[in-house]
Structure formats: C-alpha cells, structure tokens
Amino acid sequence: MPDVVQLPSLTRAERIRLSERAAGLLRTGGLILLPTETVYGLACSAADADALGKLAAFSPKVKRTISPKGVSANGFTWHAPDSELVVRAAAIAQPVHLRALMKLAPGPVRIVVEKAHPGSIAGEIAGAFLTDGALSVRVPDHDFTREVLRLAGVPVAMDRAPASVSSEGRRIDSSEPENDLRAMGVELCIDDGATRFGTISSTLRLTSAGGYRVEAEGALSAKAIDDAMELHVLFVCSGNTCRSPMAERIAIDALEHAPMTAQRVRIASAGTGAGEGEPATPEGDEALRRLGVRFAGRHRSRLLTRDMIRAADFVYAMTRSHRDAVLSIEPDAAGKVLQLDEKSDIPDPIGSGLDAYVRTAERIRAGILKRFAEIHLLPESSRSSLTRAAGEQP
Numbered sequence: 001m002p003d004v005v006q007l008p009s010l011t012r013a014e015r016i017r018l019s020e021r022a023a024g025l026l027r028t029g030g031l032i033l034l035p036t037e038t039v040y041g042l043a044c045s046a047a048d049a050d051a052l053g054k055l056a057a058f059s060p061k062v063k064r065t066i067s068p069k070g071v072s073a074n075g076f077t078w079h080a081p082d083s084e085l086v087v088r089a090a091a092i093a094q095p096v097h098l099r100a101l102m103k104l105a106p107g108p109v110r111i112v113v114e115k116a117h118p119g120s121i122a123g124e125i126a127g128a129f130l131t132d133g134a135l136s137v138r139v140p141d142h143d144f145t146r147e148v149l150r151l152a153g154v155p156v157a158m159d160r161a162p163a164s165v166s167s168e169g170r171r172i173d174s175s176e177p178e179n180d181l182r183a184m185g186v187e188l189c190i191d192d193g194a195t196r197f198g199t200i201s202s203t204l205r206l207t208s209a210g211g212y213r214v215e216a217e218g219a220l221s222a223k224a225i226d227d228a229m230e231l232h233v234l235f236v237c238s239g240n241t242c243r244s245p246m247a248e249r250i251a252i253d254a255l256e257h258a259p260m261t262a263q264r265v266r267i268a269s270a271g272t273g274a275g276e277g278e279p280a281t282p283e284g285d286e287a288l289r290r291l292g293v294r295f296a297g298r299h300r301s302r303l304l305t306r307d308m309i310r311a312a313d314f315v316y317a318m319t320r321s322h323r324d325a326v327l328s329i330e331p332d333a334a335g336k337v338l339q340l341d342e343k344s345d346i347p348d349p350i351g352s353g354l355d356a357y358v359r360t361a362e363r364i365r366a367g368i369l370k371r372f373a374e375i376h377l378l379p380e381s382s383r384s385s386l387t388r389a390a391g392e393q394p
Helices: 012-027 049-056 083-089 095-104 143-152 222-229 243-257 282-290 306-311 320-329 331-336 354-374 380-389
Strands: 003-006 031-034 041-045 065-067 070-072 077-079 109-113 134-138 156-160 186-191 202-206 212-216 231-237 265-271 314-317 337-339
Touching: 012 031, 012 041, 012 143, 012 186, 031 049, 041 049, 049 065, 049 156, 083 095, 095 109, 095 202, 095 212, 095 222, 202 222, 212 222, 231 243, 231 306, 231 320, 243 265, 243 282, 243 354, 282 354, 306 320, 314 320, 314 331, 314 354, 320 331, 320 337, 331 337
Parallel strands: 003 186, 031 186, 077 134, 109 202, 231 265, 231 314, 314 337
Antiparallel strands: 031 041, 041 156, 065 070, 077 156, 109 134, 202 212
16 A cells, blocks of 8 residues: 555644655656545646556546647646636636636636637646646645645646545545555555545536536535625615615616626625615605616615625725725725725715706716726626716716
8 A cells, every 4th residue: 555644643844744745746747645625536747648647547437548748538627726826827817707716716616617728728738637628627625735736836637536545535445455556556645534525526617608607516506606606796875775775776777788797796785874674765766767777676774784894795885984984894805895986975965856866876877887897797888888878978
C-alpha cells in the first residue's frame, strides 16, 4: 500500500509539510489521493501524459486516448485552487457566469463551461479538461486540498476515487488485499475521515448564450443552486412607504420589459426608520400609473435589518444619509451600498403633491436604468428606450 496519512492527527507544522510533500508529488508526475468536501479524488498533473494515463486506468469504462499531444474524447475535471484563476484562465466574462464562480466556487459544484478555449488554458496538455468542447472545472471547498493545488503550481486533474478505495466519501478503505494502490501508481493517500457531503458534486453548465442550467443534482439541489445564483437588489429610504417602494416596483417593471439575461433577480425595499406593515402612499401609486409602471399586490413597509443588508448583493439608497444609516447597521457592506443617484440626493416628495411624486418617480427610474446597466441587468439600449418612453431625454 502507498503511504496513508491521517490528516486530523497532524499538527499545523506537520500539515504544512504534508501539503508541500503532496504538491511535490503532483509536480513530478505522481498520483495521490486527496479529500474534498464531496468524495475522495485521485489527483495528478494534467501537464503529464503518463500521470494522466495512470489516472485514466482507474476508470477503464471511460473512453479516453491520452498522449503527449493531448487527450481526446473525454477529458478530466480541472481542480483549481481558487475561482479567480478559473475566471482568468477560461476568460469568463458573462455576468451570470461570473456570478456562478463567485457564489459556487469553492463549493460542491462541477462547472462545465461551453465553448471553452480549445487548447491549454492552465498549462495542461491539449484537451485534458475538455469533453465535447466544454471545459470541466471545480474548486473544492477543502482547505488542505486547495492549499495542495496552490502549492503544486501545475494544473491538476482529479477523478472520483473508485469505491474500493473510498466508500461514498466516508473514509479510505485499505482493508481489502486487492487494493494495492501503489501497483497502480498511487504514492500517497491523505485520509481526512468522513467528507462533509458524502456524495458527488452537482453539475452546473454555463451556456454559450450566457445563461446556465443544472445538469445533475448531487451535493446541492437544483433549488439550492438557483437560490445561490439569484441576485438580490435592495432599495432603501426612510419610511419605506414612498421612494423605495416606487423604486422596487419600477425595477421589477423595467426588468420585465427589457429582459436580456438568464440572471434571476430578487427586488426588495426597506426603510431605515420604517414602521412595520404600512401601505405605500396613494400618490406614489398614482405616479407609477402615470409613468406606465405596472405593479401587483399591496406594499407593506419593512424596517431595514442587518440580515437584509447581508443578503443583498446591491443596496441602493435614496440619499447620502440613507447610505450612512445602512453602513451604521452593517459597516462591512461598504462595497455594495450606493446612492441610487450618484450626483445628488433624491428628496422625499411626501406632502408636496402628485407632480412632485411624478418627478421623483422619473428620477428614480433614470437612476435604476443607469445602475442596472452598470451591473449588466439592463443594456444601454433599454435605458435609452425606456427613458424616451417616459418623455425624458436619453
């Protein structure tokens, strides 16, 4: 048997030495067994045809042709140390695709990228990570294994370990005499006990059209992936009965009239000093009708909370003081809290008559169209056409 090391029993210094040893074996063409959060995987350098051949021998039913010139038919899955490397190497630029990497990597999801670069993107031999022209990649959510991948400095291919080695990720099984892994090229096995999920990763395909679809459920359900992919936008004013409810409804209407992406978006609003359950002002509702904004259901005000801020991807405040109030609740949110109109405050029209409400709604819509274009929820063409529809100059 190869050397089997029990990871939980090691000191910090011993773990560091072990990670360096494992990385060194990968660099020199070795085959090692590594834990992940899903199941155990056999890993090798994808820049070494001989190493890939050893790895392929554990999956004889998968048809692969491996040579120094490349891998044909069915590639392996690249296991990368971080999502930033994947974005750079695979030139991922679509907003939905970037969100998938941001929200799901590291994590128990294998990501398949359509129309990937046909050659080497991370130093692997040609086609090592491609199947039918699509790149297969995962960033495992296991700190030790990611550190090994980082230290290795070579593109690493991993395949699920056979059942005779690791039973559904519970632990390494070396009790069977036929499990002579060294004879099959495995030099080191790292045992971290039961994995977190104990099952295979889910598969998410990033389509060439810029969208995504869940191809296979595993550690995460399709609903869990959809929920993670959903973009949360929160509008904030004072009482959540006037400006922010208008912003919420205008945003929903704008997305319905100018769809451009597969991105799922959740729109909400809240107030820094709101009472719970108050209706939107009648003038605000009428102003939206005059602008042709359709809305359904009755609004009920909500008091802004830390959880709301943390759940949001973008928080748009009506004034500078509202932005300051949001950050007083959650100081770490500075990077995602913006004034809706970056040039000036949008004042409260309450008590100023219907015309003031209409002007406020128009300013809010202009701000939303600009901000949504910035984050690629709406194209500039939608911004121009919708502002002209409102009787404004684009």
